[in-house]
Amino acid sequence: MSLNIDIPGGETLDLHGVLCDMNGTLTVDGQLNSEVSESLLKVSETMKVYVMTADTFGTARKMFASLPVELVGMPAEIPGAIAKRDFLKKLGAINHAAIGNGYNDHLMLQEAVLSICISGSEG
Template sequence: MFLNIPNREKIKISNVILDFNGTIAVDGKLIGGVANKINNLSAIINFVVVTADTYGTVEQELAGVDCKIINLSKSKEFKSKLDVLNFLGKEQTICVGNGFNDRIVLKESVLGISILQEEGLSLEALIASDFVCKSIIDVFSCIENPYRIKATLRD
């Protein structure tokens, strides 16, 4: 997927890092429609869910969903979301989150998207983001139709 935003370099997006709780799940339960969106879009973009898995439900909730799960509370390879972002490549990765612990990857990624849903949005995550969506489904809609991103971020 390519993003061509006026007055910026053309960006090739290969990956999307998604936070789990508060972003694609509420209270440990996957938000309706998320599995279908990821499965449909995974043909063009790589989805990586990075979480500490507060509720212990990530594996169960994402069974059958075409994404990689990195559980930071169990990972020997990665200690933080920033480690994952650096491994994937900042210049080709979108990050989506809502929490205080997402602020660094939202700022460091080529495109940081924060969302305000039922679990709230950390002020630090908001400030670190390039833009905000009102739901995770809206984020997927922006990936499906990149002109929405272009319209939001153009000079």
């Protein structure tokens, strides 16, 4: 499963997956809206979707239970920005996109072959 994107005047990206930040990127005020859920379903038809979160209160497991995403926990002993970058490297940054909205996303956004920054009320 992958998505090929032809960049005009550039290369063709072969995306196998996308790593998403949760808070402020996929959720607002801790809630996942139906439009984001529908988008995650659509994206998961062509590539693997990873959601990285500390899930401090255990809400992410419940929130994403019905969606085809893989939740990835962040180790408490590693700063979030480093944990996200390292996980993306482990996946293979050359074949993965990243979606984030805050300072703790900057390293994964720099590393990914395709980066999407969300500007919203929490970022």
